[in-house]
Amino acid sequence: MHEKKKTWLTFLFEVIVLAVLFTIVQYAITVGLINQSYHINITSMCINIILAVSLNLINGFTGQLSLGHAGFMAVGAYASVIMTNNLGMPFIVGILAGCLAAGIAGFLIGVPTLRLKGDYLAIATLGFGEIIRVVLQNIDYVGGPAGMVGITRLTSWPWLYASTIVTILVIVNLINSSYGRAIISVREDEIASELMGINTTSYKVLAFVVGAMFAGLAGVLYAHFFYIIKPETFGFLKSFDIVVMVVLGGLGSTTGAVIAAIFITFLTFALQKYAAVRMIIYSLILIIVMIYRPQGVMGSKELTRKTFARIWGGKK
Amino acid sequence: MSLLEITNLHKSFGGLSAVLKFNFRLDTQELVGLIGPNGAGKTTVFNLITGVYKPNGGSIVFNNENIAGLAPYNICKKGVARTFQNIRLFKDLSVIDNVKIAFHKNVNYNLLNTILRTPAFFRGEKIIEEKALEYLKIFKLEDKRDEIASNLPYGEQRRLEIARALATKPIMLILDEPAAGMNPQETRELMQLIEWIRQDFQLSILLIEHDMSLVMGVCERIYVLDYGQIIAHGLPEEIRNNKKVIEAYLGEEVG
Ligand SMILES: Nc1ncnc2c1ncn2[C@@H]1O[C@H](COP(=O)(O)OP(=O)(O)O)[C@@H](O)[C@H]1O
Ligand SMILES: [Mg+2]
Numbered sequence: 001m002h003e004k005k006k007t008w009l010t011f012l013f014e015v016i017v018l019a020v021l022f023t024i025v026q027y028a029i030t031v032g033l034i035n036q037s038y039h040i041n042i043t044s045m046c047i048n049i050i051l052a053v054s055l056n057l058i059n060g061f062t063g064q065l066s067l068g069h070a071g072f073m074a075v076g077a078y079a080s081v082i083m084t085n086n087l088g089m090p091f092i093v094g095i096l097a098g099c100l101a102a103g104i105a106g107f108l109i110g111v112p113t114l115r116l117k118g119d120y121l122a123i124a125t126l127g128f129g130e131i132i133r134v135v136l137q138n139i140d141y142v143g144g145p146a147g148m149v150g151i152t153r154l155t156s157w158p159w160l161y162a163s164t165i166v167t168i169l170v171i172v173n174l175i176n177s178s179y180g181r182a183i184i185s186v187r188e189d190e191i192a193s194e195l196m197g198i199n200t201t202s203y204k205v206l207a208f209v210v211g212a213m214f215a216g217l218a219g220v221l222y223a224h225f226f227y228i229i230k231p232e233t234f235g236f237l238k239s240f241d242i243v244v245m246v247v248l249g250g251l252g253s254t255t256g257a258v259i260a261a262i263f264i265t266f267l268t269f270a271l272q273k274y275a276a277v278r279m280i281i282y283s284l285i286l287i288i289v290m291i292y293r294p295q296g297v298m299g300s301k302e303l304t305r306k307t308f309a310r311i312w313g314g315k316k
Numbered sequence: 317m318s319l320l321e322i323t324n325l326h327k328s329f330g331g332l333s334a335v336l337k338f339n340f341r342l343d344t345q346e347l348v349g350l351i352g353p354n355g356a357g358k359t360t361v362f363n364l365i366t367g368v369y370k371p372n373g374g375s376i377v378f379n380n381e382n383i384a385g386l387a388p389y390n391i392c393k394k395g396v397a398r399t400f401q402n403i404r405l406f407k408d409l410s411v412i413d414n415v416k417i418a419f420h421k422n423v424n425y426n427l428l429n430t431i432l433r434t435p436a437f438f439r440g441e442k443i444i445e446e447k448a449l450e451y452l453k454i455f456k457l458e459d460k461r462d463e464i465a466s467n468l469p470y471g472e473q474r475r476l477e478i479a480r481a482l483a484t485k486p487i488m489l490i491l492d493e494p495a496a497g498m499n500p501q502e503t504r505e506l507m508q509l510i511e512w513i514r515q516d517f518q519l520s521i522l523l524i525e526h527d528m529s530l531v532m533g534v535c536e537r538i539y540v541l542d543y544g545q546i547i548a549h550g551l552p553e554e555i556r557n558n559k560k561v562i563e564a565y566l567g568e569e570v571g
Contacts, residue, residue, distance in 0.1 A: 170431050177430040177437065178416070178423040178444060181409075185417045188406040194388035195366060195398060197421030197484055300408070 010305060022161050029157055041269045043225050046160040047218045048261035050167045052245040053254055054214035057171050059243065060252035060300075061180070062207040063187030064114060065122040068129030069215050069242045071109075074136060074234035076102040076216025077223040081148050084224070091154040095163075095220050102216020103209050105132070110208035114201060129239050136231040147230030148223075155225035163221060167214050172254055174210065183207050187252070248289055250296030255303045260296075319344045319488060319520050320365075325374035325384075327357075327364055334360045336544045338374065342488070347514055347521045349535035351528055351555075353564055357544040358524045359401055362492050366398050367391040379487065393421060397486035399477045401493045401524075407466040411457055411476060414465050415448040418483035448483065454513075455479040471502045475509075482517065489513075490522040495530060507534050528565065532556065540564065 025042065028034045034042070055069045076098035084094040113124040137145045174180050185193040186200045193200050223229045245264050249256025267285070271278040289297070318341050325338035335357045342348050350358050363369040365376055367388035376384040383391050406414050425440035452458040455475040460468060465476060474494060481489060491510070495503040511534055514521050525531045531538060532552045540548040540555060542564040548555060555561055 173431050173433060174427075178420045178425075178440070179427060179430055181413055181417050182420045184409065185406055188409060189404050191368060191388070192400075192404040192406065193417070195368075195392055196418050196480070197389050197392035198417070199387070199389045 018165065022158075025161070026157055037269075040225075041265065042157075043155065043160060043221070044268075045262055045265040046164045047222050048242075048245065048265050049164050049258050050214055050218040050221070051242045052249065052257040052261040053167055053171055054211045054218070055242050056246045056249070056252070056254060056257040057175070057183075057207050058211040059246050060250075060257070061175055061187060062183050062204055064204055064208070065118065066125040066208070066211070067122050067236070067239050067243060068109070068125035068127075068132075069211070070234040070236070070238035071129035071132035072102040072106055072212040072215035073219035073222065073238070074132055074229075074231065075105045075212075076219030077229045077234070078136060078142050078148070078219075079216070080220040081151050081223050081229065082142070084154065085148065085151055091159070091224065094154075094224070095159075095217065098216045098220035099213045100216075102219065103213040105216075106209040106212025107205065110205045110212075114204040114208060126236065126239070129234075130236060133231045133235050136234075145231060147228060147233075149228045151223055151227050151229070153225060153227060155221045160221060163217055167217065168254065168258070171210070171214075175254070179203075179206075184252075244286060248286065248296055250298035250300060252300035253296070253298035253302055255301070256296055256298030259298065317344050318342070319346075319379060320522070321375075321377040322365075323375050323377075325361070325364060325376065326372045327360055327369060328372055334544050335364065338541075338544070338546060340539060340546070342520055342522055345514070345518055345520050347511075347523065347534060347536055349523045349525060349531035349538040350541060351525055351531055351538060352541035354526065356541040356564075358541055359492055360544075361541070362398060362490055362524065365391075365490065366396060389421075392484055392486075395485070395487035396490065397481035397484045397488075398490040399474075399481050399492055399494060401496060403473050403477050405465040405473060405477055405480070407464075409465060410462050411465055411468065412445075412448050412452065412461040414476060414480050415451050415483050416444050418480050419444045419447060421484070451479045451483045454482075455509075470497055471506075474498065474506070478509075478513075482513065486519065488520045488522065490524075492524045493526055494523070495525065495527070503530065510534065528555075528561075 025034075029039065051069060051073065055066065058064055058066045079101035080094035080098035083089040083097045084091060109125070109128045113121055113128065116124055136142060142148055175183070182193070182198045183203050183206070185196065185198060186203050190200050219234070241264070245260040246257055248264070249258070249260030267282065271281060320340070320342040322338060322340040325335055326333065327335040338361065350361065352358055360369065364371050364384075367383070367386050367390070370385050374384065375382050378394060378396065381394065383394060406417065423440060424443070425436045429437040429440070449458060449461070452461055455478065457472060457476060457479065460472065465473065468476060478491070478494065494510070495506055498506060507530070510521065510523070513519060523531060523535060535552060538549065538552055538555045539546055540558070540561050547560045547564060548558045
């Protein structure tokens with residue numbers, strides 16, 4: 001009974017912390033404490049968190065190296081803009097359509113490619129990511145190479161915040177369950193996993209589809225913040241950026257993915273003025289991390305309630 | 317009644333026939349040994365039964381159903397579980413998670429319950445946790461539940477692998493050289509454990525052993541494999557004195 005009460009209190013505390021964080025930023029935006037460039041920074045940060053956490057489900061937890069995440073982001077972005085701008089639907093319909101379209105694309109690409117292993121899978125997903133980009137370039141309805149412009153800014157702080165939390169919650173809950181254990185067992189030893197009665201292919205596809213859906217969500221938020229989307233934005237370099245975040249944070253750590261996404265966003269932001277040295281510093285950090293901590297910042301560890309309880313207990 | 321009936325099984329790798337004209341029978345609740353020199357094809361037979369390899373020919377009838385060529389996860393669901401010659405645990409996961417994964421095929425909550433953390437999820441997880449602990453207790457591993465599997469001593473890793481296999485609730489358990497790398501004391505204990513789980517879980521067991529003396533004690537019948545073919549089969553005493561068997565093993569010692 002006592003244990004249950006404690007769990008509820010912890011939960012309540014967490015909700016309050018999240019609500020306070022939300023309110024502070026919302027207030028700062030409303031009264032103009034946050035200028036345009038900071039606003040862009042916060043938006044990019046949330047979008048990067050969604051991208052990194054969702055790719056980590058595929059690359060980190062399932063162990064399937066995918067290099068086409070930006071492709072699903074593109075599908076989500078374009079599908080949602082068609083709904084909102086071209087068809088005049090409300091934002092929520094755009095969000096759902098974006099996620100759904102990206103999920104379907106994930107399924108269609110995942111089923112044939114996930115039979116491949118390691119490098120072959122990486123190359124196949126890279127190829128599909130590029131195919132998505134090239135296809136978009138050649139559809140006049142979505143503007144061809146020029147992309148879609150004049151998109152209404154609908155991505156507000158509440159949408160961003162809610163999307164980021166939902167992404168993290170869904171993926172953390174999925175991983176910490178029997179389904180999550182099945183997914184991780186695929187990464188650990190595919191043959192042993194099969195012999196435990198787990199249809200490894202279907203779990204790879206599940207992780208791929210869920211990851212793609214959230215990449216789609218990130219695409220929706222991106223499109224409705226930056227007014228314009230172009231096929232180039234979602235090319236190989238974007239996919240590579242997301243992979244870097246996941247590797248930097250630690251494959252198989254959601255906490256790591258979040259930390260790395262925040263770090264990379266701020267780094268990009270801070271180095272904006274020094275465009276010439278930006279890529280050098282960026283690469284240097286990567287090299288240093290890979291030499292001194294090849295498993296990434298967090299390895300496969302997570303910050304959980306237990307970790308906080310330990311820190312708290314240790315201080316007393 | 318025969319539980320497993322293998323007829324004319326054939327598997328080749330490139331030009332090499334690793335298993336040829338292989339015939340085999342295992343009755344319900346029998347403990348049968350498959351022995352033979354190194355490279356005879358024993359592990360290949362196990363890989364064929366469990367679906368890791370697809371046979372080039374022949375049939376594997378298990379529980380009145382031909383399972384030859386089915387996917388491994390389907391064969392597991394039909395009630396076949398195995399261990400590996402070189403242990404294949406989920407090395408970086410905890411001891412208890414290794415066993416919990418075996419219960420996934422019967423998980424009784426769905427993805428929606430998982431994501432929304434409904435009461436059904438917590439109930440289901442509690443059941444899985446309790447069942448996993450039961451199996452750890454049987455194999456005296458409950459104190460190590462939160463240790464990383466690869467940190468266990470060798471003998472305990474072997475036991476954990478058997479625990480994990482049993483947790484899939486098999487009708488037939490197949491063990492690939494379970495005593496490999498164990499000292500005589502550990503081997504004796506393991507053999508007693510195998511005998512005990514057969515009684516307690518009412519299992520049919522197929523056991524591969526390289527060391528002939530080991531299987532003589534526990535197995536009811538023995539098949540001897542050499543160069544992918546059965547060269548003898550019968551009661552332990554018959555095998556012990558079989559000329560072909562002695563030659564096969566002698567040949568190995570000389571070569
Ligand atoms: N995947 C494989 N590819 C090629 N040859 C294999 C493969 N698996 C087994 N073999 C060959 O099949 C033969 C039997 O091997 P194996 O079944 O492991 O023997 P045992 O378990 O009796 O020691 C060996 O010659 C081995 O090299
Ligand atoms: Mg072998």
